Amino acid sequence: MSCAPGDPLDLTLLQGGLETRVFGRVGIEHFLTTGSTNDVAKEFAAGGALEGTLVIAESQSKGRGRLGRSWYSPPGTGLYFSIVLWPQMDLSLFPMITLLAGTAVAQAVEETTGLCPDIKWPNDLLLEGKKVAGILTELCGELNSPRVILGIGINTHTRKEEFPPELREIATSLSLSGARKVCRTKLLQSILGHLENWYDRFKRGESEAMLASWRKRCRMIGSWAKIESGEDIFSGRILDIDEDGSLLLQDEAGQVQKILSGEILGTAGHEE
Numbered sequence: 001m002s003c004a005p006g007d008p009l010d011l012t013l014l015q016g017g018l019e020t021r022v023f024g025r026v027g028i029e030h031f032l033t034t035g036s037t038n039d040v041a042k043e044f045a046a047g048g049a050l051e052g053t054l055v056i057a058e059s060q061s062k063g064r065g066r067l068g069r070s071w072y073s074p075p076g077t078g079l080y081f082s083i084v085l086w087p088q089m090d091l092s093l094f095p096m097i098t099l100l101a102g103t104a105v106a107q108a109v110e111e112t113t114g115l116c117p118d119i120k121w122p123n124d125l126l127l128e129g130k131k132v133a134g135i136l137t138e139l140c141g142e143l144n145s146p147r148v149i150l151g152i153g154i155n156t157h158t159r160k161e162e163f164p165p166e167l168r169e170i171a172t173s174l175s176l177s178g179a180r181k182v183c184r185t186k187l188l189q190s191i192l193g194h195l196e197n198w199y200d201r202f203k204r205g206e207s208e209a210m211l212a213s214w215r216k217r218c219r220m221i222g223s224w225a226k227i228e229s230g231e232d233i234f235s236g237r238i239l240d241i242d243e244d245g246s247l248l249l250q251d252e253a254g255q256v257q258k259i260l261s262g263e264i265l266g267t268a269g270h271e272e
């Protein structure tokens, strides 16, 4: 696939080369601009959109991140999209969807640019220690059969001076981190392929290979870390992730804490 100058998203090329069954095939809604693709996807889900429906925007005016943060989403320099999922399974396993999405995006970045992002639990993709992509997984619909809206944002072409000052030292883009040629169409195609593969296996209860791939990409395993989870702050050594996607942290007394959700505030060192 050759990419045109300016890197426009080419949905015909995208669909022509998709190796998926449903993701990106059952419906694509493409907006020049919208508030948040997650919100639009929620509306489609409420209206009965099929699993795999893709909502993509060239820019977002109210792009959202985790923990009430906003997601910087200007036109032409990123990929912002959401997928409607209907996993029909135990709510406790939903954090796994964030993990499998992070793994899929990291694989696709590697495949299409040669760069190898680090994964920071639960959902950040980092290059050179700076955030290049994030994932926002939200539930909606009936409690007994909820839909999951999987939102993914990737900084593809942003130049340093284009980031707002508060993001300049903590965010990066694929091109800023050295990708020579970034093609959003190809990147999205690759993400959808990996995503559907891991998601199908997850639904069959086969997540071991995905977790192994995730662990390989999370260099923080073994490091000492400070983690904020709700009102609590935990410190300890990151041991692993559990089979449900939670983080296992060993404190100084040797106790292992299972952290279901939260954010790593900082890490130090690596113990073999």
Ligand code: BTN
Binding pocket: 035, 036, 037, 038, 039, 060, 062, 063, 064, 065, 066, 067, 069, 071, 079, 080, 081, 082, 123, 124, 133, 134, 135, 136, 151, 152, 153, 154
């Ligand atoms: C995070 O790292 O905090 C998550 C960022 C998720 C951003 C994406 S962009 C597409 C989708 N729509 C949104 O409003 N947010 C997600």
